[in-house]
Amino acid sequence: MADLHWPPIDEEALQPLPPVLRAMVKALGFGRAIVFLQEYGGIPFTLPKLKDNKMGLMPDELARLRITLKQHLDADNRIALPKADKLLAYVRDQEITKHKDTESIVLQARKYHLTTRHVLNIRGQHRIAEKNASSYKRNLSLTKAEIEALLRLTYQAAATEGGNVYANLVHKLDKVNAQIDSFTGAQFDLF
Known part of the structure; x- marks a missing residue:
């Protein structure tokens, strides 16, 4: 099994896909998985035990599928394969997002046969995902x-060590502290 040649796949690109689609793409690559799922997606599929080319699978592809789909197969080596449209929509959405700064909404709507509202929704989902990812990294919730206490420590550090970092932090904390004087016991987010 060590001599199998796996298609080059960006693991990060696979994360949004459902588990079975992720396994299919990992074994076959995006293009080959689309072609295979257009033929066999949406129906129960029995993974052949022997090297079988009647389904259009090469022996190494079949071996990789056995490995990646193993946890998804039932006792009879069957699996309900997803339809190709899920994978095609994922690829389309990635392209829309990738070119959002260089292509207009109307152009993308025409190019992908979608409504402008649908293109806006796809772009919006990407923007929300980016905002949430950066928010988890930056968001800090503190009580008054x-x-x-952080302001007192920052004043002390600014007095002993100086520097613009402490001065900027003191300025931001002073601003937040002034805004929350009327709120007791509440929590506030620092960005």
Whole structure:
């Protein structure tokens, strides 16, 4: 099994896909998985035990599918394969997002035979995902007492070490502290 040649796949690109689609793409690659699922997607599929070319699978493709689909097969080596449209929609959505800064909404709607509303929704989903990802990295929730303690520590560090970093932090914390004087016991987000 070590001599199998796996198609080059960006693991990060696979993450949004459902598990069975992810396994199919990992074994066959995006293009080959689309072709295979256009023929066999949406119906129960029995993974042949022997090297079988009647389904259009090469022996190495079949071996890779056995490995990646193993956890999804039932006792009779059957699996309900997803339709190719899921994978095609994923690829289309990635292209829309990739070219959102260089192609207009109307152009993308015509190019992919979608409504402008649908293109906006796809672009919006990408924007929300990016915002959530960056928000998890930046968002810090603190109580008023914690902000005041952090402000005291920052004042001390600014006095002893100086530097623009502490001065900027003191300025931001002072601003937040001034805004929350009327809120007791609440939590606030620092960005």
